[in-house]
Amino acid sequence: MNAGTVSTEPKQTSGKVRRPGDRAFSGLATAAGITILVVLAGVAAFLISEAWPAITAPVSDLPDGKALTHYIWPLVFGTVLSSAIAIVIAVPMAIAVALFTSHLAPKGLAASVSYLVDLLAAIPSIIYGIWGIAVLGPASVPVTDWLADHFGFIPLFAGPASTTGRTMLVAGLVLALMILPIICAVAREVFQQTPKGLQESALALGATRWEMIRMVVLPFGRSAVAAGSMLGLGRALGETMAVTIILSVSGAVTFNLISSENPSTIAANIALQFPESSGLDVNVLIATGLVLFAITLAVNMTARAIISRREAASGR
């Protein structure tokens, strides 16, 4: 403080000495922050203004003469369903892999498994799409046939099973693989930070390794896993290429995961329709985009809320 009074920059703002470097840095940082806000507001403004004609247009002018909500509903349904499948599969798997690498595997193996899982995130989504339609889809056919035969009474597997494997189930599986690395990385980081003292306390009480994990590691990582899952969910909701390639679309709203009659997703539908659209059709597609934007925003805000609640609870 005393040294500051002999600064080469005697100008003072609100009683504090400010160095040129500090001012430059804070200016840059503020500008970057504002840019983000401007971009976000710009995107929202664009979506709303471009979607507006579709929202206000008479039903007869819309594609197929359907009301906008009727057009969007199957897409929202397909988007949420495929993401739900992905989350249901990916979260337990990510937790298991994260626990394996943070607490169970020997050091060398843990490092290489973590590396490989991270590598999954580096695969472009178009590659996932091609792999899904060329490999996983055909491979799924015998399984879905069997499911339709034996578990057809469950609405999810009502069948008739698709012969190409371009089903909601396969799309969900591929999405699960794509979001696995995000969830896994978040979970692993937090599991590794579980305080040593707590882990030792549990073990000193005579806990087995699994009991220790259940008692200490999982509660400690719970909200981080939830937040990571939300991030993954955000990606799954917006994922375009893989779903566009894999899913065979009919627009049906159904929980039947293994047939060739599937609802599309918002993002895949935009990708498929946009090049051939003009006029009001474009506005309709942008309106669906607005809905997707709202859904992902809600998911991300939920993730934020979970993280901040956790921070409040742990007193940070």
Added chain:
Amino acid sequence: MTLTKEKKEKEMVDAQAGPAEATMEPPADPARAGVDAQAKRIDAENLNIYYGEFLAVKDVTVEIQPNKVTALIGSSGCGKSTFLRSLNRMHELIDGARVEGSVLLDGVDIYAPSMDPVLVRQQVGMVFQQPNPFPTMSIYENTAAGLRLNRRRLKKTEVDGIVERSLRGAHLWEEVKDRLDKPAGGLSGGQQQRLCIARATAIEPEVLLMDEPCSALDPIATLAIEDLINELKRRFTIVIVTHNMQQAARASDFTGFFNIEKSGDPGQLLEIDETEKIFSNPTLKETEDYVSGRFG
């Protein structure tokens, strides 16, 4: 006065624990003064403790008396905590850590190949330097944490009884009885440490290891723990590592002195004897220098 009552309670807990655990108890000797429950003795024989290739503690042979408090003193890095952690097989949790020699708990080698470390730790409990109650659990759940392990099935009323008894035993009941369902993180450091003691004693171990249990606490909380230690030895064998010489003098029956020749050498147990003798008339000059505050 509370002698017979507590004895009875201990027997009740044993009965609840089921026949398998009950048979592991030695027959109690009610004639022994100041002892509510006969705890087990520990004999370490030619114990060498390693971190990888590094020999951290060399050739310790010691008898730790049941229902007594044994304090381990010595400068930092001399291996006393390492030795302590080898007594309930916590040492081996560190990568590459291992021991040679044997540690006998009432004659049973805890390092025998067939011995399950989980069973060892159920009999040899531990309290750590930092008070570390489980942050996501309430005071009640913390105390009962060990009771829920290893598929033990206890009725709610039984758990309630053990929780109250353990918290009373840790001199904490009166302070927390109205907020058992509140998070343990809201307690003061001293209360948290007593909660950790309640948690460790709830599963009725034979031996209680304490690794500098007061070094994170203020003097008043420290005295409260020392009082507690003095009472706990009626039911448990206690081994405590401490940097506080007054604490060793006040709270222990026996004191062992660990030392290293120079940095990088293995630690050794130079001398162990009755606390009074160690602090008034130790055999070795090194011990005398250490306890009187003169260092080589």
